[in-house]
């Protein structure tokens with residue numbers, strides 16, 4: 023079957039969308055605009071680790087909705103808790119009792135946290151963290167790693183259209199894992215430093231991922247202590263995938279604030295800010311809210327998701343599955359004479375090819391895997407979820423083996 027035929031409904035939807043949604047139908051990083059031909063834009067259904075596109079093609083999904091699917095799509099415990107809450111009420115004139123239960127659950131889960139605030143998207147959470155840090159310190163400057171993504175608000179969006187230089191006037195960058203560059207950037211702004219904002223590891227698009235150097239993480243903490251700036255850990259993408267708590271807990275480095283979203287409610291729209299005692303008062307002083315932020319269903323889903331994550335040992339299981347995939351790909355690549363770079367935590371894999379400056383090799387290979395039913399991404403880190411099994415990984419490895427051969431043949 024040709025590509026046109028395989029994705030006929032998808033292409034018809036894209037044509038309709040182009041008329042009524044700016045930018046050809048899909049905005050942001052979930053757009054297929056930069057993906058090779060053969061990647062569907064629209065999905066009809068999801069279950070466990072599988073997704074079905076609008077044309078009914080089935081895929082073993084390695085994007086997990088770009089992060090929110092932690093336990094598997096449609097996880098029974100989460101769906102039951104959400105359905106029970108939905109039957110009682112969702113968006114009401116005030117939050118449900120479940121908001122307090124979730125806050126208690128989170129404070130117990132995250133060791134630096136004495137309180138939490140809830141919102142909807144990761145950008146809400148990182149923006150609230152920065153606002154609290156500025157309110158607490160009375161200072162303006164925020165430091166972040168060059169290339170790190172923290173959301174789509176004017177103060178942090180990677181694009182510049184419609185953004186004023188004033189919006190970003192107090193945002194400066196250092197190089198991730200580079201203590202010297204961090205120290206120099208802190209020294210240059212030490213008098214006006216509100217926060218250092220950092221992700222638990224380097225997970226920028228189009229690049230090899232880098233685990234954090236523990237010495238770098240400790241130095242971030244020391245510099246925040248020395249200057250009075252808040253250490254904000256942006257755990258929006260990695261939270262609950264690396265540890266049952268903040269992703270820097272295993273290192274023993276405690277942030278002052280952490281931002282969460284994506285995986286905390288297994289696909290229900292929710293984000294959170296967790297903070298320590300010292301910033302409680304500033305957290306109460308800032309004004310932040312949203313019409314849908316107190317919806318009870320997502321909160322009930324989050325309580326169930328956190329419980330189920332621990333009960334099912336999702337961190338260890340997804341890590342073991344990721345290692346199985348990584349080992350299989352390593353031996354296939356070496357048999358095909360392909361230089362493959364697999365970086366980051368095994369449960370959040372990034373796969374890039376050597377000698378591939380224009381991404382054409384990884385594009386060709388992932389297009390072949392997608393055509394055969396394994397949705398692998400050529401430039402964004404992926405996410406193993408609790409719905410994957412060893413059999414899914416092994417089936418994927420059959421597909422990747424065929425894709426190596428097919429991609430070589432097409433060169």
Ligand SMILES: Cc1ncc(COP(=O)(O)O)c(C=O)c1O
Nearest residue numbers: 143144145171172173256258259
């Ligand atoms: C590390 C990080 N921070 C913040 C965000 C923004 O989250 P959202 O897209 O939910 O606003 C993302 C989203 O990908 C992210 O990966």
